[in-house]
Amino acid sequence: MAATILLVEDEPGIQELVKFNLTQAGHSVLCADSAEMATGMVKHSLPDLVLLDWMLPGMSGIDLARKFRADGRMKNVPIIMLTARGEERDKVLGLETGADDYITKPFSPRELSARIKAVLRRRAPQMTEDKVEIRGLSLDPVSHRVTGNGTPVELGPTEFRLLHFLMTHPERVYSRSQLLDQVWGDHVFVEERTVDVHIRRLRLALEPTRHETLIDTVRGAGYRLSAQPA
Amino acid sequence: MAATILLVEDEPGIQELVKFNLTQAGHSVLCADSAEMATGMVKHSLPDLVLLDWMLPGMSGIDLARKFRADGRMKNVPIIMLTARGEERDKVLGLETGADDYITKPFSPRELSARIKAVLRRRAPQMTEDKVEIRGLSLDPVSHRVTGNGTPVELGPTEFRLLHFLMTHPERVYSRSQLLDQVWGDHVFVEERTVDVHIRRLRLALEPTRHETLIDTVRGAGYRLSAQPA
DNA sequence: CGGTATTGTCACGAGTTTGTCACAGAGCTG
DNA sequence: CAGCTCTGTGACAAACTCGTGACAATACCG
Numbered sequence: 001m002a003a004t005i006l007l008v009e010d011e012p013g014i015q016e017l018v019k020f021n022l023t024q025a026g027h028s029v030l031c032a033d034s035a036e037m038a039t040g041m042v043k044h045s046l047p048d049l050v051l052l053d054w055m056l057p058g059m060s061g062i063d064l065a066r067k068f069r070a071d072g073r074m075k076n077v078p079i080i081m082l083t084a085r086g087e088e089r090d091k092v093l094g095l096e097t098g099a100d101d102y103i104t105k106p107f108s109p110r111e112l113s114a115r116i117k118a119v120l121r122r123r124a125p126q127m128t129e130d131k132v133e134i135r136g137l138s139l140d141p142v143s144h145r146v147t148g149n150g151t152p153v154e155l156g157p158t159e160f161r162l163l164h165f166l167m168t169h170p171e172r173v174y175s176r177s178q179l180l181d182q183v184w185g186d187h188v189f190v191e192e193r194t195v196d197v198h199i200r201r202l203r204l205a206l207e208p209t210r211h212e213t214l215i216d217t218v219r220g221a222g223y224r225l226s227a228q229p230a
Numbered sequence: 231m232a233a234t235i236l237l238v239e240d241e242p243g244i245q246e247l248v249k250f251n252l253t254q255a256g257h258s259v260l261c262a263d264s265a266e267m268a269t270g271m272v273k274h275s276l277p278d279l280v281l282l283d284w285m286l287p288g289m290s291g292i293d294l295a296r297k298f299r300a301d302g303r304m305k306n307v308p309i310i311m312l313t314a315r316g317e318e319r320d321k322v323l324g325l326e327t328g329a330d331d332y333i334t335k336p337f338s339p340r341e342l343s344a345r346i347k348a349v350l351r352r353r354a355p356q357m358t359e360d361k362v363e364i365r366g367l368s369l370d371p372v373s374h375r376v377t378g379n380g381t382p383v384e385l386g387p388t389e390f391r392l393l394h395f396l397m398t399h400p401e402r403v404y405s406r407s408q409l410l411d412q413v414w415g416d417h418v419f420v421e422e423r424t425v426d427v428h429i430r431r432l433r434l435a436l437e438p439t440r441h442e443t444l445i446d447t448v449r450g451a452g453y454r455l456s457a458q459p460a
Numbered sequence: 461c462g463g464t465a466t467t468g469t470c471a472c473g474a475g476t477t478t479g480t481c482a483c484a485g486a487g488c489t490g
Numbered sequence: 491c492a493g494c495t496c497t498g499t500g501a502c503a504a505a506c507t508c509g510t511g512a513c514a515a516t517a518c519c520g
Binding site (some may be wrong): 143156157159191193194201219220 | 476477478479480
Binding site for chain 3 (some may be wrong): 380386387388389421423424427428431449450
């Protein structure tokens with residue numbers, strides 16, 4: 001349930017308060033004062049969730065949400081809007097913003113917690129059917145085909161799911177147990193080191209396409225699929 | 231992607247919200263407050279999709295779903311159930327009565343949108359009467375004839391439907407159970423491995439036309455008819 | 461009615477996939 | 491550098507998947 005949350009909020013008081021509550025709830029919190037700052041912060045690692053103030057100086061929350069949705073990497077990261085009272089709920093949820101939920105200020109910690117939990121829970125069975133493409137490697141869930149620089153790649157079912165998960169969550173380190181949860185399923189009892197072996201098999205399978213370095217080992221933390229060449 | 235959607239929901243607030251979101255997404259929305267009203271509304275024109283609240287005053291959502299399924303005209307209109315949280319048991323029941331999917335309240339517009347898209351896509355490419363042609367293999371539903379590179383091919387009824395389905399949905403992997411649903415029919419009880427046998431018979435029948443490699447086996451996933459030669 | 465075609469099921473076996481382990485090597489710490 | 495931890499690697503056995511041939515039940519048809 002613990003998650004990395006990006007909080008975009010310009011009022012220092014509210015920012016502090018929310019951050020405190022989220023930290024208490026066991027989440028890691030990254031704060032940004034502006035849309036620009038937020039944009040920079042998601043460059044190299046993705047949050048699990050974005051808390052986005054509706055009104056921001058400069059680029060508004062709505063614009064940022066739209067921008068995130070347009071960005072392939074951020075497309076699947078859920079967004080919760082923070083709105084002042086009186087702003088139309090329909091407007092927030094509906095107008096092509098792509099927000100997943102909204103909360104009206106002032107809100108209680110409990111409410112915030114509940115919304116976050118709900119959104120995170122929904123995110124779990126998020127099997128998109130969209131084709132993913134990174135650094136010349138393309139994976140199509142529908143036709144179940146993987147191609148690297150034109151060369152077709154043969155993968156077993158598990159390797160396929162693993163690669164799919166990593167490609168839909170690039171630039172983010174996942175521990176072995178997180179990968180087991182996400183790729184194998186929460187309830188499965190499998191040794192953590194098994195992940196290593198599958199990562200290896202993936203790397204081997206990708207070798208002919210010169211994509212060996214796509215998956216980084218982050219010592220002591222887990223693995224990460226990097227969107228940019230090292 | 232735009233569709234006519236019948237929304238059956240008694241709570242005015244939710245009805246309004248959902249209607250707003252659907253309209254924003256480009257759909258036409260018809261609203262009904264009760265099962266009786268919904269029944270009347272489908273008398274003269276069919277929606278593309280029904281969004282059905284689980285709990286309704288009077289006739290419940292599940293009864294209405296059953297009624298729709300019994301009605302020949304509505305039999306092929308997909309139904310998505312809206313359920314309150316914690317009605318897990320009902321989910322099973324709902325799917326049994328012929329609902330195509332279900333969404334747990336509260337749900338986000340994005341989630342709703344995604345489900346609708348998925349359900350519509352699943353139903354969309356219905357069997358047409360048009361001739362299909364792929365890689366020199368042609369199938370004519372009207373004359374019930376199949377020709378591969380000039381050579382006529384003899385197929386049994388089931389093989390014919392299977393090939394027809396695959397040819398109208400190329401480059402897409404289907405699991406055995408999906409194929410059973412689509413080719414054999416939704417509620418037929420047949421062993422999954424039966425699909426294998428029919429795939430084999432298809433391949434055998436296509437052998438004289440040198441189309442053996444038309445149907446790929448995707449290990450752990452199902453079968454796929456590939457539009458391009460390997 | 462007999463014969464043929466179609467269909468669903470099964471059992472067997474070759475070939476794959478997968479989880480686990482043991483060991484080697486790499487990386488960090490002091 | 492020594493000692494420790496962490497990761498890469500090759501091997502292996504068990505589990506699983508799929509193709510295949512055979513068979514019985516049923517439908518179809520002249």
